[in-house]
Amino acid sequence: MKVYVFAGPSLPPEVAREHWAEPIYLPPVAQGDVYRIARRKPWGIGIIDGLFERVPSVWHKEILWALCQGIHVYGSASMGALRSAELAAFGMVGVGDIFEDYARAAIEDDDEVARIHSGPAKNYEPTSEAMVNIRRTLAKAVEERVVCGPTAEGLAQIGKGFFYRHRQYEKIVDEALRQGLSVAELQRFRKWIPGGRVDQQRQDAIAMLMRMREDFAAHPQRKPVNFSLEYTKYWDRVERRARSRRAETPKAMRRTASKSS
Numbered sequence: 001m002k003v004y005v006f007a008g009p010s011l012p013p014e015v016a017r018e019h020w021a022e023p024i025y026l027p028p029v030a031q032g033d034v035y036r037i038a039r040r041k042p043w044g045i046g047i048i049d050g051l052f053e054r055v056p057s058v059w060h061k062e063i064l065w066a067l068c069q070g071i072h073v074y075g076s077a078s079m080g081a082l083r084s085a086e087l088a089a090f091g092m093v094g095v096g097d098i099f100e101d102y103a104r105a106a107i108e109d110d111d112e113v114a115r116i117h118s119g120p121a122k123n124y125e126p127t128s129e130a131m132v133n134i135r136r137t138l139a140k141a142v143e144e145r146v147v148c149g150p151t152a153e154g155l156a157q158i159g160k161g162f163f164y165r166h167r168q169y170e171k172i173v174d175e176a177l178r179q180g181l182s183v184a185e186l187q188r189f190r191k192w193i194p195g196g197r198v199d200q201q202r203q204d205a206i207a208m209l210m211r212m213r214e215d216f217a218a219h220p221q222r223k224p225v226n227f228s229l230e231y232t233k234y235w236d237r238v239e240r241r242a243r244s245r246r247a248e249t250p251k252a253m254r255r256t257a258s259k260s261s
Helices: 012-017 034-037 061-070 079-090 097-103 132-144 147-161 167-179 183-196 200-218 235-246 252-256
Strands: 003-006 022-024 046-047 070-078 091-097
Touching: 003 034, 003 200, 012 022, 012 200, 034 046, 034 061, 034 235, 046 079, 046 200, 061 070, 061 079, 061 235, 070 079, 070 097, 070 200, 079 091, 079 097, 079 200, 091 097, 091 200, 097 132, 097 200, 132 147, 132 167, 132 183, 132 200, 147 167, 147 183, 167 183
Parallel strands: 003 022, 003 046, 046 070, 070 091
Antiparallel strands: none
C-alpha cells in the first residue's frame, strides 16, 4: 500500500525524501486533492502544506471521507496542523508543537502558519516567514540572552501586525528600530538570526514523517473510525466535480503554489 504526502515550503520533497523516501510527495494540497488521492485507497495521507486565497483550501469533509475509507490521515506544520487540530476528534492524527498549540488554543489565527513561497521549479523557497517560526525564534533569542523579554514581545507584536506576505526578519527589525526598541539588542538579534532562527514548521513536518513511518510499519491495517459521514447534495456535487478532473498528480498544486499555510 502507498503513502502520499502533500508538502511544500515547510518541507520540500527533496528534503523530505532524506528522512523517508518511500512516500509519493505531492505539492501543497488544494480542495479536492485529498478526495482524489483517497480514491486510490492508500494506507495513509500526510498533509503538511496547503494552498489558500486564490485556490480553495482542502475541505474538512474530504478528509473525513478519507478517514471513513480506512485511510490514515496525518497533519502537521502548516495547513496540516490546522486541519488536524480541527479534526482530531474524528481520528486525524496531528503531530508537532504547532498542532499542539492549535489544539489547546494557544494560537488560533490561520495567518500564524501562512507564508509566501516560490513554485516547484525553485523548490518552494519561502520569501516570507511564518509567525509560528518567528515566535519560536524569539523565544530562543531570549533563552540565549540575545534580546530581553520585553524586546522579544515588541518584535512579536510588530511581526503579528504585518500582513503575512511582509513578515521578514529584516523588515521586523527595521520597524522595531523606528519604534525605538533597544538598538544594541536589535543589532545583536540581526547578526544572530542567520544561524539562530528556528524553523518549527520543518521540525514538525519531519516529526510527522517519522510518526507515519513508524505507524505504517506497526499498523499496516486500515484505520477504524467511530463516526459515519453524512452525505449531502453539496458533497455529491463536490464528488462529481473532483471525479471530472484528472486523477493524476493534483493539477491545482502544480500551477501556482505561491501562497500556502
